[in-house]
Amino acid sequence: MKRPVNLKRAGGRPSDAAKAVAILDAAWSLFLDRGIAATSIELIARRAGVSKVTLYRHYADRAALFEAAVLREMERIEAAQVIGAPMQDADLAGALRAFGIGIMSFLASKPAVDFYAVVAGELRRHPDLASSFYRLGPGRTHANLIALLERAQDSGQLVAIDPATAAEELFGLWQGFSNFRFALGVEIDAFHADLVDRVDRGVALFLRVYAKG
Amino acid sequence: MKRPVNLKRAGGRPSDAAKAVAILDAAWSLFLDRGIAATSIELIARRAGVSKVTLYRHYADRAALFEAAVLREMERIEAAQVIGAPMQDADLAGALRAFGIGIMSFLASKPAVDFYAVVAGELRRHPDLASSFYRLGPGRTHANLIALLERAQDSGQLVAIDPATAAEELFGLWQGFSNFRFALGVEIDAFHADLVDRVDRGVALFLRVYAKG
DNA sequence: GAGTTAGTGAACGGTATCGTTCACGAACAT
DNA sequence: ATGTTCGTGAACGATACCGTTCACTAACTC
Numbered sequence: 001m002k003r004p005v006n007l008k009r010a011g012g013r014p015s016d017a018a019k020a021v022a023i024l025d026a027a028w029s030l031f032l033d034r035g036i037a038a039t040s041i042e043l044i045a046r047r048a049g050v051s052k053v054t055l056y057r058h059y060a061d062r063a064a065l066f067e068a069a070v071l072r073e074m075e076r077i078e079a080a081q082v083i084g085a086p087m088q089d090a091d092l093a094g095a096l097r098a099f100g101i102g103i104m105s106f107l108a109s110k111p112a113v114d115f116y117a118v119v120a121g122e123l124r125r126h127p128d129l130a131s132s133f134y135r136l137g138p139g140r141t142h143a144n145l146i147a148l149l150e151r152a153q154d155s156g157q158l159v160a161i162d163p164a165t166a167a168e169e170l171f172g173l174w175q176g177f178s179n180f181r182f183a184l185g186v187e188i189d190a191f192h193a194d195l196v197d198r199v200d201r202g203v204a205l206f207l208r209v210y211a212k213g
Numbered sequence: 214m215k216r217p218v219n220l221k222r223a224g225g226r227p228s229d230a231a232k233a234v235a236i237l238d239a240a241w242s243l244f245l246d247r248g249i250a251a252t253s254i255e256l257i258a259r260r261a262g263v264s265k266v267t268l269y270r271h272y273a274d275r276a277a278l279f280e281a282a283v284l285r286e287m288e289r290i291e292a293a294q295v296i297g298a299p300m301q302d303a304d305l306a307g308a309l310r311a312f313g314i315g316i317m318s319f320l321a322s323k324p325a326v327d328f329y330a331v332v333a334g335e336l337r338r339h340p341d342l343a344s345s346f347y348r349l350g351p352g353r354t355h356a357n358l359i360a361l362l363e364r365a366q367d368s369g370q371l372v373a374i375d376p377a378t379a380a381e382e383l384f385g386l387w388q389g390f391s392n393f394r395f396a397l398g399v400e401i402d403a404f405h406a407d408l409v410d411r412v413d414r415g416v417a418l419f420l421r422v423y424a425k426g
Numbered sequence: 427g428a429g430t431t432a433g434t435g436a437a438c439g440g441t442a443t444c445g446t447t448c449a450c451g452a453a454c455a456t
Numbered sequence: 457a458t459g460t461t462c463g464t465g466a467a468c469g470a471t472a473c474c475g476t477t478c479a480c481t482a483a484c485t486c
Contacts, residue, residue: 011431011485011486012429012430012431012432012483012484012485013431013432013433013482013484014431014432014483014484015431015432015433016432016433019432019433034338035249035250035334035335035338036250037248037249037250038250040472040473040474041473041474041475042472042473042474050433050434052434052435052474052475053433053434053476053477054432054433054434056475057432057433061475062474117334117337118334119334120333120396121248121249121330121332121333121334121335122248122334123396123397124330124397124398125247125248130397130398130399131399133397134393134399137393138390142390165414168389168390169386169414169415169418171385171389171390172384172385172386172387172388172389172415173382173385173386175385175392176381176382176384177351177354177355177384177385179388179392180347180350180351183333183336184336184337184343184346184347185337185343186344186347201378201382202382202385205382205422209418209421209422224453224454224455224458224459224460224461225453225454225455225459225461225462226452226453226454226460226462226463227453227454227461227462228461228462228463229462232462232463253443253444254443254444254445255443255444263463263464264463264464264465265444265464265465266446266462266463266464266465267462267463267464269445270462270463274444274445275444
């Protein structure tokens with residue numbers, strides 16, 4: 001029991017929160033540059049402008065620091081996400097369009113692409129992080145899209161189909177082969193340029209098949 | 214100039230090719246277990262049952278060994294792939310169905326999922342390998358599917374559309390959210406169970422919109 | 427002021443890795 | 457038999473990293 005945390009924490013020099021975030025910033029940028037396994041604690045401390053002792057005071061060890069960095073990035077991404085917000089879907093096509101633009105812009109954004117590049121190789125060895133990632137990412141998107149489609153069915157705008165299947169199809173129409181582009185970091189500018197048209201084409205095709213009346 | 218390769222290679226003990234493949238086998242299995250950066254040369258040599266000197270005689274350094282392992286795995290995968298083979302497409306639906314089943318079975322197969330898990334994090338730092346991967350993988354699939362659709366257009370089975378766009382849409386219908394499942398290694402059994410139905414649904418939806426007549 | 431905690435820079439012991447070298451035996455061609 | 461190459465096991469020097477300790481200063485509470 002080295003540090004009796006939360007025990008008689010009365011006086012003493014206050015912990016510098018800015019250093020904690022500097023450490024996470026440094027760690028994340030190094031993860032991007034050279035990968036997780038190839039990034040040493042010493043290098044992180046140096047780039048953060050912090051002594052190694054300070055780093056170890058904030059994060060118990062390599063693994064704890066890694067998890068903290070990944071979780072912070074997840075939260076950032078989650079906070080920046082506006083997809084699936086409860087929207088007025090009087091106009092179903094408009095709602096789908098907005099949803100598609102939101103999710104595809106997000107997937108093609110630098111934070112998302114970077115995040116994926118960092119954690120992709122590591123997730124298989126961190127099942128807890130992998131499931132968190134799945135829930136916050138594709139799982140949530142899928143659920144939100146299902147909910148949207150169900151509301152449209154309830155209001156008689158869509159024919160009766162399995163919403164989960166339909167949601168996969170619609171998302172697939174938007175995504176196409178682009179998941180490979182995101183993973184490899186290629187042709188992303190071109191994707192952005194075509195994004196809105198791509199989403200509109202997907203919505204149009206989807207509604208031509210599933211719209212009622 | 215340590216080893217004047219291909220110079221007066223007359224006598225001498227023959228190089229043991231089996232050891233070279235044993236090294237690649239060991240390297241790949243270790244890459245899968247612990248990741249590329251966390252796998253040491255010494256460990257690879259030990260698992261391959263080979264001395265470190267022998268390893269260095271076959272592969273100049275870490276990077277060369279890594280590239281050799283990845284390239285061999287690419288070739289294996291390419292050899293096992295039968296997608297896009299010239300097929301009789303009197304029956305367009307049947308041709309699309311066969312194509313879809315082929316490509317989606319492949320993407321969900323263990324070698325493909327494993328390959329992706331190993332190289333995903335590393336490709337961003339190996340642009341040459343990344344472009345090779347893109348060409349052999351999604352690029353080739355896309356091109357083959359485009360060719361198939363163009364033939365269908367020429368024979369009057371499809372309405373006039375941009376084949377590249379249509380190919381993306383069709384592939385997207387097949388894939389849906391499954392790229393995330395593959396990358397995370399989750400729900401792959403369930404995907405296999407539903408694979409044929411999924412492909413058929415995609416083909417049906419696609420043809421309902423684009424089939425002529 | 428006293429007491430307590432945060433932070434620094436430097437150094438520690440221990441371990442691991444890289445790529446190489448050495449002496450030696452094994453397998454081939456001539 | 458001779459020469460040449462392949463392979464082994466062991467050790468090498470160099471470097472890097474981990475997580476900790478030390479002596480010291482800085483910042484805060486009481």
